[in-house]
Amino acid sequence: MKRIKYKADLDAQQLQWFQRQVLDWYRREGRDLPWRKTMDPYHIVVSEILLHQTTVKTVQPIYEKFLDTFPTIQDLAAAPLEAVKYITDPLGYKVRGSWLHQIAQTVVNDYAGQFPQTLEELLALPGVGRYTAGAVLSFAFGNDAPIVDTNVNRFIGRYFGIEYKRTNAEIQHQLWAVAEAIVPTGQAREFNNALMDMGAMVCTARKPYCLVCPVSQSCIQLQDDGVRAAEERVQYRIRERAQGS
DNA sequence: AAACCGGGGAA
DNA sequence: TTCCCAGGTTT
Numbered sequence: 001m002k003r004i005k006y007k008a009d010l011d012a013q014q015l016q017w018f019q020r021q022v023l024d025w026y027r028r029e030g031r032d033l034p035w036r037k038t039m040d041p042y043h044i045v046v047s048e049i050l051l052h053q054t055t056v057k058t059v060q061p062i063y064e065k066f067l068d069t070f071p072t073i074q075d076l077a078a079a080p081l082e083a084v085k086y087i088t089d090p091l092g093y094k095v096r097g098s099w100l101h102q103i104a105q106t107v108v109n110d111y112a113g114q115f116p117q118t119l120e121e122l123l124a125l126p127g128v129g130r131y132t133a134g135a136v137l138s139f140a141f142g143n144d145a146p147i148v149d150t151n152v153n154r155f156i157g158r159y160f161g162i163e164y165k166r167t168n169a170e171i172q173h174q175l176w177a178v179a180e181a182i183v184p185t186g187q188a189r190e191f192n193n194a195l196m197d198m199g200a201m202v203c204t205a206r207k208p209y210c211l212v213c214p215v216s217q218s219c220i221q222l223q224d225d226g227v228r229a230a231e232e233r234v235q236y237r238i239r240e241r242a243q244g245s
Numbered sequence: 246a247a248a249c250c251g252g253g254g255a256a
Numbered sequence: 257t258t259c260c261c262a263g264g265t266t267t
Contacts, residue, residue, distance in 0.1 A: 093250055129263060129265085
């Protein structure tokens, strides 16, 4: 795989290989998470907003408690804001409780309880940016919509040789363009989850597990780091394993 | 483009 | 202690 900046740089053959490797790995090693058992857009939105800058482990019990307390979007819309914040505030970023409350009221009052299914309408909801909108479109509605969260940002940034740590507009545009170009037709739900799990479990922020990465052989970042860095990375993980996780 | 919001876990 | 976490909004 060559270093790419635009989707025109993608080689169709190599892209197909990449998609296959990532999907196969996901079917073997992917995480089984509560919000992956549903396609209800209400459940998806709740999970995604709770997951903003918040770890999966921290969110899981809160997610269960939230839906247990507000089983339907009508329940959430009718609840007092304080009851919502009581559950969500302990996570930090305390504005998220009111975001969810407002979203519920908007969907119930303006959309007859049915979530909007267009990018534009979703982006108009409070607390819903490009990532969350893409998550709803792909996870709930099965659209071939891309997502770029911190995991995807890092994984495809490294693999395709994009300077993912820089936050300027051009880099972000490139990452989104690549994320959109690599989604396999009709498989966005599974593939987007796979990309996130790769970022969370293999292509980690610190000390990535290149040793067990299914696409390491064509990773630009690994090539740039060189053989010596790659070897050190492997040795680090071997020592770690010897000490017993 | 940079600041801001935040508690919690891992290194 | 620092770094990082399924981001988005405001300045």
